[in-house]
Amino acid sequence: MTGSGGPVPVEEQSQSASDRVGIVMSKSVVGDAVADVMRRQAGVTVLDQPTFWEIKAAGRLRISFEEVGQELGYEVRSYQLQVEMSTHYGRLVSTDAELMLFADPIEALEHLST
Numbered sequence: 001m002t003g004s005g006g007p008v009p010v011e012e013q014s015q016s017a018s019d020r021v022g023i024v025m026s027k028s029v030v031g032d033a034v035a036d037v038m039r040r041q042a043g044v045t046v047l048d049q050p051t052f053w054e055i056k057a058a059g060r061l062r063i064s065f066e067e068v069g070q071e072l073g074y075e076v077r078s079y080q081l082q083v084e085m086s087t088h089y090g091r092l093v094s095t096d097a098e099l100m101l102f103a104d105p106i107e108a109l110e111h112l113s114t
Helices: 029-038 065-072 078-084 105-112
Strands: 020-026 044-048 052-058 060-064 085-089 091-094 098-102
Touching: 020 029, 020 060, 020 078, 020 098, 029 044, 029 052, 029 060, 029 065, 029 078, 052 060, 060 065, 065 078, 078 085, 078 098, 091 105, 098 105
Parallel strands: none
Antiparallel strands: 020 052, 020 085, 044 052, 060 098, 091 098
């Protein structure tokens, strides 16, 4: 029974992949800085929850270590951001300069093979 607020039968559920990517970060000095940096980016949604930030976008999300470091006043690397993350959705790729999430696995693979 669809449309009545009840569950959607499995055969009627979409089998397509989501184009949404995102992270959930704790509210902390680092998490707050990431949220501040990301809310200034076009196409990024930052949801303020009581104990965490949900930061999401369509297709891809890029978190620059340099921008977060400027916000904090000290250098940050991937490890510091990942420690503050409780989860992520999308294909996660980390480089020396940024943490990236991709909805498209082929696009993520292109960044891993360079």
